[in-house]
Amino acid sequence: EDKVVQSPLSLVVHEGDTVTLNCSYEVTNFRSLLWYKQEKKAPTFLFMLTSSGIEKKSGRLSSILDKKELFSILNITATQTGDSAVYLCAPVRGNEKLTFGTGTRLTIIP
Amino acid sequence: GAGVSQSPSNKVTEKGKDVELRCDPISGHTALYWYRQRLGQGLEFLIYFQGNSAPDKSGLPSDRFSAERTGESVSTLTIQRTQQEDSAVYLCASSLAAGSYTIYFGEGSWLTVV
Numbered sequence: 001e002d003k004v005v006q007s008p009l010s011l012v013v014h015e016g017d018t019v020t021l022n023c024s025y026e027v028t029n030f031r032s033l034l035w036y037k038q039e040k041k042a043p044t045f046l047f048m049l050t051s052s053g054i055e056k057k058s059g060r061l062s063s064i065l066d067k068k069e070l071f072s073i074l075n076i077t078a079t080q081t082g083d084s085a086v087y088l089c090a091p092v093r094g095n096e097k098l099t100f101g102t103g104t105r106l107t108i109i110p
Numbered sequence: 111g112a113g114v115s116q117s118p119s120n121k122v123t124e125k126g127k128d129v130e131l132r133c134d135p136i137s138g139h140t141a142l143y144w145y146r147q148r149l150g151q152g153l154e155f156l157i158y159f160q161g162n163s164a165p166d167k168s169g170l171p172s173d174r175f176s177a178e179r180t181g182e183s184v185s186t187l188t189i190q191r192t193q194q195e196d197s198a199v200y201l202c203a204s205s206l207a208a209g210s211y212t213i214y215f216g217e218g219s220w221l222t223v224v
Contacts, residue, residue: 034212034213036215040217041199041201041217041218041220042201042215042216042217042218043201044215045212045213045214048212088152088153090153098143098155098213099155100145100152100153100155101152102151102152103152
């Protein structure tokens with residue numbers, strides 16, 4: 001059975017801090033891993049990671065995948081209150097099914 | 111359309127009634143997904159369509175749940191004889207094609223069964 005474990009489950013930091021969110025996975029026919037940000041109802045796409053060791057960046061956010069150790073991290077530097085959300089990772093299997101983790105709830109205190 | 115559109119955005123129904131939730135994917139997207147998210151919990155996969163066929167229905171929780179897609183466009187998720195545990199946000203998502211894994215979500219349909 002596929003497993004996706006995100007840690008920490010919850011994180012509270014002050015504005016300006018840097019955070020690292022973790023996602024470990026065990027899925028069959030792994031193809032890529034997606035990161036999403038969920039603020040209200042609909043998750044919004046952040047990154048798609050396919051290759052190991054190649055960092056993807058978007059502004060203050062960055063992410064990297066380790067296919068040997070089966071994990072990914074999402075970094076957010078100089079956090080802002082608008083970064084408060086649930087961050088979801090989802091490994092993609094060969095049959096298109098995404099298995100989402102339960103997410104990390106990030107709260108940024110002004 | 112510009113984004114994935116879902117309706118209704120909110121639905122309150124009595125236990126035992128049937129409900130239909132509609133999803134209009136991004137124009138040209140051939141892959142369509144349904145997920146369920148209960149309050150405070152993660153996203154649960156329900157069903158996936160490629161075109162009008164459903165290669166993976168493994169997530170449908172019971173035979174009260176069914177989904178169809180016509181014209182490689184609109185999809186309808188039907189829940190028969192609703193139960194209180196069906197209360198959740200039902201999220202629809204679409205992607206361009208098989209092999210294109212960036213999927214875009216709609217705003218969801220919040221279902222409350224009373």
